[in-house]
Amino acid sequence: MRKPCCEKEGTNKGAWSKQEDQKLIDYIKAHGEGCWRSLPKAAGLHRCGKSCRLRWINYLRPDIKRGNFEQDEEDLIIKLHALLGNRWSLIAGRLPGRTDNEVKNYWNSHIRKKLIKMGIDPNNHRLNQIIPRPNPQNDCVSAAATSSGSMSNISACTKAPIKSSREIDQRASQATSVLEDETSGSSSRDLNLDLTIAFPNPPLLVGEEMQKNIKGSFTMAREIETNLQHSPTLALFR
DNA sequence: AAAATCTACAACCGCACCAGT
DNA sequence: TACTGGTGCGGTTGTAGATTT
The missing domain is CATH 1.10.10.60 (Homeodomain-like)
Incomplete structure (x- = not known):
């Protein structure tokens, strides 16, 4: 039987308080992201690691753009x-x-x-x-x-x-x-869409990893091509 | 003014994937 | 090769605030 991702007892749930946010921000600023499982304890938070990760990624990260969608x-x-x-x-x-x-x-x-x-x-x-x-x-x-x-x-x-x-x-x-x-x-x-897929910030790839990535791109492109045949909304952007 | 209903969004949950052993 | 733990993802839920009746 697999252990749950965190102990249920003694962990807070629901909305995050200002203090909790601050603790998480301070910890990540000092130590960086990584090992979410052990982070709550190290940061002095009574939260599940998953919860911390979600809070950071969806809300606290400094590069997050808040507000209405353009x-x-x-x-x-x-x-x-x-x-x-x-x-x-x-x-x-x-x-x-x-x-x-x-x-x-x-x-x-x-x-x-x-x-x-x-x-x-x-x-x-x-x-x-x-x-x-x-x-x-x-x-x-x-x-x-x-x-x-x-x-x-x-x-x-x-x-x-x-x-x-x-x-x-x-x-x-x-x-x-x-x-x-x-x-x-x-x-x-x-349909005449530009199907070029640009991967954000592509890392410098060598050998096997590059081949894997290229293979993945082709798979995705094939998938997209299939979807295209069934998506009239795409015609709206022509 | 109060109750009912709707909307938006933060947060949780379970599963899948992947790397390490 | 099978197993395990950590992480990420997508679906779903909970709830505060807004709006309607």
Whole structure:
């Protein structure tokens, strides 16, 4: 039987106090990150190591960018989610100063609902059939789907108000895709995205490690190529 | 003004992965 | 090769504050 990551008894849970934050900051400033398991004891914190790590990474790290997401950040998140799915850490890696937790929360509380309102299934980035077909007076979907710009105009495009998040979820679960054939067929040929993957701060690699990394890049590129064939939201960024 | 409901986000939990033995 | 411990990740929960009824 595997030991739990930390002793449950005697450890604090829930919101962090100012004093706890300060202790953690002071300790990491003095000793650096690493060995989260032993850190709480060494820093005089009655917390689980995992909890300390999370607090540091998501909140206390000095390079964290707080505050609202910019429009371009939001666009990038949607774009990357269409390519990578729920790999929040990968997505956050492309947004300087943002954490995976923050990106995940923002997706769930803002972007997801926005996409649903537009009639786009946030899970697979496909258009849902419950949204009225394009017509001159209620043309949100077609406007978005054919736009050559970004997602910036999405909010102006919600003509039929949806009252609650519950309704949004309900609509999402009821909806089925109508464009599967289109997206897997001819329309996917129109996608012309730059698939270059830039790895942040690439380390100097030698020999085996470099080969491993290259192999990984190809795997990811292949995966992205597959996703592309099914993600109409990507067309929004052309 | 009070109660009910919703929203945003910090934090927790369990699992998977990886390196060391 | 199997096992173990440490760490990271994604899903989920809890809750304070805001908004609506």
